[in-house]
Amino acid sequence: MQDEHQILKKVSQARYDLEAADVLIREYLPFIKSEVSKYTGTYTNESSDELQIAMIAFHEAILSYDRDRGTFLHYAQMIIRSRLIDHDRKEARHKDHISLDKENEEGDQLIDMITDGRDKTDEHMRLLATQAEISELSKVLETFGVSFKDLTTSSPKQERTKALIQKMIAKAKEDPSILDDLLISKKLPIQRLTLDKNERKVLERHRKYLVTMLVILTNGYEIIRGHLWRVLKGGTAV
Amino acid sequence: MxxxxxxxxxxxxxxxxxxxxxxxxxxxxxxxxxxxESIELIKEAAPKKKGLRSIYPLIAVFAVFIFFFAFDIYMDSIVTDSLLFRINPSVKIDVNRDDDVIGISGLNDDGAYLIDGYDYDGKDIDIVFDELMDRAIDLGYLYQGQTIAIEFASNDATWIKEKREAIDDTLIHLKDDLEVKITITDQSGHEEIIMPEIVIESDSSYDDDDYGDIDDATTPQVTPAPTISPDTTKDSEYEYSDASSNYADSQYDEENSSNYDD
Known part of the structure; x- marks a missing residue:
């Protein structure tokens, strides 16, 4: 009873706090794995599709649970099972196809044996380089008091705001001293960027986002700039 | 994408x-x-419904405030101490914890008549007592030779002492005008303790013609009332309980016997 009370408290908190949901899922990962194993009848691999589905189902249970539905774990168990059944039905439609993840007798996956013209070593090196850029960006942003999590809430959604940000990016590209000022003072030189009062107001709401975009414009983020080339050039990605 | x-x-x-x-x-x-290329956006719970729920804390604070306000008003309406006096009219004056007079009541028909139309609102208990004494004289209830029995109904010895001192002026004033006998009683719980009888006598040389005149040389001395220790609540603890008899039997007789024509 005490345990159930504790779980309910955590579930209630996790419903509106993704970080708390993440902690709860880590705590109940053995339970989730065990449910998957019970369903599949095999050991659950960390990277298996079933485990990903089960984790998402567990989160779904957190979001939709209420006390009328019995104990939380029983409810989560039901949702996990139901999502795994859905996944199996979907997979059954492709049963005539061979999975690329299927392993041969030597334990190699089919996908690794198919040549697609891509250089795996190059890809790996690129991944490492991208990781290094992201790590560097994260550190620099931290000095501005900005985290990637903050950016998920301060990213502009309206086209008008996006256009304004692009205008500011274009301005900073024209005058690189704005970027220098930003890196030295660790403050957004908003007076040098904005044109009128309303624009300044809009930019204040998206200050963290604009800082990030301007930091990306500085040296050392070629891969990320490549990913965002349409935005940084003034267009929109397709 | x-x-x-x-x-x-x-x-x-x-x-x-x-x-x-x-x-x-x-x-x-x-x-x-x-x-x-393929992603699944995180699902989020619908934001908590606002409306009344968002002002629940405010309502709770307001309710607590109202409760304490109402409780304070209620406490102010509770009688904590009373002063009763009996001439022929008997009147009870009630005060609350803040020492505000919150009610007066006539304990008999004459008492009801005495307080009829009297406004005690915002007045201290000694003022109310004084003004009711004046009314009693004006209405002919209090006259020469009468006894005023005063009774303090309180469990707070300090309060009794303070009020006893506060009505002293009125008692001296009465003594100046009339020859009256005043007895003061302290009621502690269910037990009544008789305080020393305080007799305030007029100068026997006064006659009706002199009524109202003040002559310093002949103004009689008020026998000082015994003091009540603030921590005295029981019979045995009252110093004046035994002293009263001494006071009445010896001190009083010695000092004032010459003024009496018994």
Whole structure:
């Protein structure tokens, strides 16, 4: 009873706090794995599709649970099972196809044996380089008091705001001293960027986002700039 | 659309799409730095309904405030101490914990008549007592030779002492005008303790013609009332209980016998 009370408290908190949901899922990962194993009848691999589905189902249970539905774990168990059944039905439609993840007798996956013209070593090196850029960006942003999590809430959604940000990016590209000022003072030189009062107001709401975009414009983020080339050039990605 | 994975957690990941939007997606075994094409946006609970719920704390604070306000008003309406006097009219004056007079009542018909139309609001108990004494004289209830029995109904010895001192002026004033006998009684719990009888006598040389005149040389001395120790609540603890007999038998007789024509 005490345990159930504790779980309910955590579930209630996790419903509106993704970080708390993440902690709860880590705590109940053995339970989730065990449910998957019970369903599949095999050991659950960390990277298996079933485990990903089960984790998402567990989160779904957190979001939709209420006390009328019995104990939380029983409810989560039901949702996990139901999502795994859905996944199996979907997979059954492709049963005539061979999975690329299927392993041969030597334990190699089919996908690794198919040549697609891509250089795996190059890809790996690129991944490492991208990781290094992201790590560097994260550190620099931290000095501005900005985290990637903050950016998920301060990213502009309206086209008008996006256009304004692009205008500011274009301005900073024209005058690189704005970027220098930003890196030295660790403050957004908003007076040098904005044109009128309303624009300044809009930019204040998206200050963290604009800082990030301007930091990306500085040296050392070629891969990320490549990913965002349409935005940084003034267009929109397709 | 391609998404660059920036941060990975157990349940979710943070990705940057090619439009420059940072989003939270379900982590499907992603690694930081991966570029993916198919993602599943994280599901979020519907925001908590606002409305009344958002002002619940405010309502709670307001309710607590109202409760204490009402409780304070209620406490102010509770009689904590009383002063009763009996001439022929008997009147009870009630005060609350703040020492405000919150009611007067006539304990008999004459008492009711005496207080009829009297406004005690905002007055201290000694003022109310004084004014009712004046009314009693004006209405002919209090005259020469009468006895005024005063009774303090309180469990607070300090309060009794303070009020006893506060009505002294009125008693001296009465003594100046009339020859009256005053007895003061302290009621402690169910037990009545008789305080020393205080007799305030007029100069016997006064006659009706002199009524109202003040002659310092002939003004009789008021026998000082015994003091009540603040921590005295029981019969045995009252110093004046035994002293009263001494006071009456010896001191009083010695000092004032010459003024009496018994």
């Amino acid at each position: 391609r998404y660059l994975i920036l941060e990975v957690h157990t349940l979710y990941a943070i990705a940057l799409d090619q439009d420059g939007t940072f989003i939270k997606i379900y982590n499907k075994d992603y690694q930081v730095g991966m570029e993916v």
